[in-house]
Amino acid sequence: MIIDTHHHLWNYDPVEFDWIDNEMKIIRRSFLPEDLISTLANTEVSGVVTVQARQSLEETEWLLKLASKNSFMKGVVGWMPFADENIQQILERYSKNNLLKGVRHVVQGEPDGFILGKDFNRGVSLLKEYKLVYDILIFERQLKDTICFVDNHPNQTFVLDHIAKPKIKLDEFQPWANNIKELAKRENVSCKLSGMVTEADYQTWTENQLKPYFEVVIEAFGPSRLMFGSDWPVCLVATSYFQWLDLVKKMISELTIDEQEMILFKNAQQVYKI
Numbered sequence: 715m716i717i718d719t720h721h722h723l724w725n726y727d728p729v730e731f732d733w734i735d736n737e738m739k740i741i742r743r744s745f746l747p748e749d750l751i752s753t754l755a756n757t758e759v760s761g762v763v764t765v766q767a768r769q770s771l772e773e774t775e776w777l778l779k780l781a782s783k784n785s786f787m788k789g790v791v792g793w794m795p796f797a798d799e800n801i802q803q804i805l806e807r808y809s810k811n812n813l814l815k816g817v818r819h820v821v822q823g824e825p826d827g828f829i830l831g832k833d834f835n836r837g838v839s840l841l842k843e844y845k846l847v848y849d850i851l852i853f854e855r856q857l858k859d860t861i862c863f864v865d866n867h868p869n870q871t872f873v874l875d876h877i878a879k880p881k882i883k884l885d886e887f888q889p890w891a892n893n894i895k896e897l898a899k900r901e902n903v904s905c906k907l908s909g910m911v912t913e914a915d916y917q918t919w920t921e922n923q924l925k926p927y928f929e930v931v932i933e934a935f936g937p938s939r940l941m942f943g944s945d946w947p948v949c950l951v952a953t954s955y956f957q958w959l960d961l962v963k964k965m966i967s968e969l970t971i972d973e974q975e976m977i978l979f980k981n982a983q984q985v986y987k988i
Contacts, residue, residue, distance in 0.1 A: 715975075716959070717788065717982040718762040720875065720908045720943025723747065723780065730768055737916065738951045745947045747784045753946065753955050754786070761788040761979075763986055765849065765875075769793045769820055774808065781813045788988040789815035791849050796837025809844035815986040816847030821856065822879065829856065829863045842870050847985060850903075851875045857893035864900050871902055873985060876909025876945065877931050882923065883915050891930050898934035904985055905935045907962050907977065908943030911952040919952060921961060928965040937966075937973035941981045 724731065726744045734742050750762070764780070764787050766773050774792030781787035794804060794817045808814055821829050828834065829852070841848055850872055852860055857878055864872055874897070880890040897903060910924055932940065942962055946955050953961075966974050982988060 715979050716757070716759045716942060717979040717988065718759050718944045718946070719873075719941040719982045719986065720765055720906050721750065721762055721946040722765055722767045722948065723750070723777065724767050738948075741947050741950055747780055747787070750946070751784075751786070757956065757959065759959075761786055761988065763789045763791060763815060763982065763988075765791040766793045766818065771795070771804070774814070774817075778808075778811055778813050787813075789813055789986050791816040791818055791847070793817060793819065794837065797831070797833035798837070801837040802840055805840055805844050805846070809846065814846065815988070816849050816873070817841065818849035818851055818875070820851055821860075822851050822853045826856065827859060829859050830866075835863070835866055838867060838870065842867070845987070847871045847873055849873050849875050850878075852878055854878050854880045854890040854893070857890065857897060861893070861897050861900075864897065864903055868900075868902065871985060872900075872904070873941070874903060874905040875943070876913070877905060877907070877927060879909065879913050880927060882910060882913040882919070882927060885923065887926065894930060895934045898931075898939075901939075903935075904939040904941060904981065905931055906941050906943040907931070907965075909945045909948070911958065912945065912948055914952070916952040921964075924961070925965065932966070932969075937969055937976045938981065940977045941985070942978050
């Protein structure tokens with residue numbers, strides 16, 4: 715059994731998805747539940763957590779509707795307007811849907827320091843009341859601010875997406891490694907083994923290139939705070955679903971069976987209340 719804690723669905727629109735550049739043209743199309751069902755047909759993946767790709771309440775509603783019709787979609791990480799003065803009422807309304815497991819903001823696309831903004835943090839501080847996870851999406855340069863952000867919310871459950879997007883393409887290891895170890899000292903933070911191949915060169919990445927990054931997060935977070943994520947369909951610009959899943963399995967193969975199961979599905983069940 716495997717739960718994929720990070721994938722996306724979308725109806726492709728060139729304006730809304732302008733981040734899909736020419737290098738990523740393979741994913742310039744719609745990806746809907748039937749496409750994912752086909753992809754998962756020959757895998758051990760029995761459930762997924764679907765993560766927002768657009769920053770709108772319309773997106774959150776759309777994903778929740780899809781999840782209500784597709785039993786393999788075990789939960790949704792949506793988007794919320796955290797700085798909105800009506801955020802509590804918005805959270806109150808959406809939290810009644812038990813398929814909403816968490817929320818996130820595309821902080822990687824914001825100016826440095828955004829994650830420490832007063833209004834943004836006011837909104838995030840309400841999440842624990844509704845038992846919603848906050849997924850952290852950042853670039854590695856934003857790790858120091860993120861550590862301060864997490865410290866502002868000691869009772870909030872956080873999940874770090876894509877191991878904070880280190881500069882794998884440039885083989886840069888520091889200061890990412892030191893900062894990730896510091897963040898991992900906060901026991902309310904878990905981390906997804908996802909999104910790494912697309913931080914490397916799409917065509918020339920190697921297993922040996924990625925291995926040191928795996929080793930750091932496995933040591934820093936430990937098996938009890940790591941989760942498998944495919945980042946499908948974004949991963950398709952650099953690898954296949956099967957190749958990524960097999961690589962994650964290989965990188966955790968020296969752990970005990972119970973520890974591997976924690977990473978592959980048990981932690982997801984606990985963190986996202988699946």
